[in-house]
Amino acid sequence: MLGNFNYCNPTRLYFGENALDSLKYELQKFGRNILLTYGGGSIKKSGIYDDVIKILNLCGKNVIELPGVMSNPTLEKLYEGCELARKNNIDLILAVGGGSVCDYSKAVSVSTYCEGDAWEKYFINMEEVNNKIIPVGCILTMVGTGSEMNGGSVITNHAKKLKVGRVFGEDVFPKFSILNPVYTFTIPKYQMVAGFFDIMSHIMEQYFSGDDDNTSDYIAEGLMKSLITSSLIAVEDPKNYEARSNIMWTATWALNTLIAKAKSTDWEVHMIGQAVGAVTNATHGMTLAAVSLAYYNKIKSYGLKKFARFAVNVWGINPAGKTDNELADAGLKALEDWMNKIGVVMHLAELGVNESMYQDIVDGTFLLEGGYKILTRDDVIEILKASM
Ligand code: NZQ
Ligand code: ZN
Secondary structure, three states: OOOOOOOOOOOEEEEOOOHHHHHHHHHOOOOOEEEEEEOOOHHHHHOHHHHHHHHHHHOOOEEEEEOOOOOOOEHHHHHHHHHHHHHOOOOEEEEEEOHHHHHHHHHHHHHOOOOOOHHHHHHHOOOOOOOOOOOEEEEEOOOOOOHHHOOEEEEEEOOOOEEEEEEOOHHHOOOEEEEOHHHHHHOOHHHHHHHHHHHHHHHHHHHOOOOOOOHHHHHHHHHHHHHHHHHHHHHHOOOOHHHHHHHHHHHHHHOOOHHHOOOOOOOHHHHHHHHHHHHHOOOHHHHHHHHHHHHHHHHHHHHHHHHHHHHHHHHOOOOOOOOHHHHHHHHHHHHHHHHHHHOOOOOHHHHOOOHHHHHHHHHOOOOOOOOOOOOOHHHHHHHHHHOO
């Protein structure tokens, strides 16, 4: 394992069927004014909203509600949240929902007291946060992003056709997150499997970088194997607690900074996927699924040894008599078969992409340097074409 790093994850997790019981202890640590952020209404249908409100009332909190946080939260919505938080002198933002609500809450947390424009400062210029940060707590209802235990926050600016992810520091990580696998039983299948692929992509995009023998890669292989096993159970039996709890825990560890340690990390699939998301508003995990096979086939030869290892250690392919190239192909074929089995979107056209959008997608794709090959703009176009 090469590289120098420090490691600290400040988020306290409460996991399991009774996890919500711990909310009252956490609430004692914060002041009275709570900004309750949530999405389009799934928490009202499932009853989670009522359970949370009951605890907030019992704890004597003053609750200000901010509903309607959309998937792929927008800049306009961010400004709305900042105004509400400023007016009400908020002590804690309590996010109840999926990655979008958690991400959004972190964005409000850093932007409310920002001097100047938060989009320019924190999402374009990537400046350090030097203003008051409102603490965030999460009650997670959708699994995939890892937002419950990281500093990530992705905001979409439709006017600029940009979807930008910012990874904030430890002071922006949720102070606590409540993870009850039962909450995930009601996620619609399309969202559920998009989340499964998002998890897989997070792991692969850290795994497919570097050549050293690195403990992070062994952890990544274990996480991928658990995800593959449990996802195949969950698509047949969505209320299988064991499978859904494994997936929930895997998702958290896939993107809570642990397996990035001493890795350069790739993230190019996310860059292309986010650019696709900016022009189509498609579901995040599906944008990744649609471009992944074309991407990995393009870069495979630059990281052949790792792709061969992926085939053997993750998919259990027998290496006897096979070249690294044959193994790499077999690994990617196994990935494709799994994607088909869980039922993710395999083609960009299904997400509404057409040729006229290529230029905007390429313009919105950041070209990173941590993976096995640094893409050119022409490479991105080729990947888009091959993904249609
Ligand atoms: O809005 P509601 O009504 O709650 O419905 C949501 C939404 O329509 C629904 N849902 C969530 N929990 C449910 C449920 N429906 C029924 N039962 C439940 N228990 O699911 C839909 C999708 O929710 P959303 O939060 O948008 O999904 P996800 O968790 O995939 O979050 C996606 C966002 O996270 C960003 C993405 O870019 C995207 O904007 N990401 C954040 C990352 C991070 N913080 O590190 C990394 C990721 O790579 C990702 O980029
Ligand atoms: Zn993702």
